[in-house]
Amino acid sequence: MNAKKNSNLFSFQRYVGIGVTILGIFVIIGDRSAGATVPLMVGLFTLFTSRERVEDERSVSIKTSSLYFALVIAYTIKLLSSYFYSEGLIHWQITEVDYFIILLFSLALVIYYFRLYFGK
Structure with missing residues (x-):
């Protein structure tokens, strides 16, 4: 119950x-x-x-690995934005932690639902 x-x-x-x-x-x-x-x-x-x-082991595994992939992608985007900003190619960079967290969870949700519903 x-x-x-x-x-x-x-x-x-x-x-x-x-x-x-x-x-x-x-x-x-x-x-x-x-x-x-x-x-x-x-x-x-x-x-x-x-x-x-x-919810089974598969969906929990997909959610965990999606968060890992999102962390790698979000940090790569953060590093690239900082590099391109320092080179003068773009006029913005991700410096606030809030925006990094928003990017991280947004990517994690997109990756998770894509893998859950369209993956094998």
Whole structure:
């Protein structure tokens, strides 16, 4: 009985994550202050930590490896943006930790759902 209750809680967590992520997108578009990125970070984290309705070892493995791939890709993008900025080729770089976390969880979610639904 308790496992069923926790399963419903984690399913509900996905909808909370989607809602907070959408709210965070609107906040970050409308507000350029330092704390404007927090709702988007919280929403993406909540969405990433939510469970599937039927979660098995495969989906947990895909989620973990997707986070690893996203970390490698996000850090590569951060290093490339810093290099190109120092060379004067682009006019922006990822210096804020908030933007790195947003990039990391966004990539992790895209990679996870792509691999989950379109992978073998």
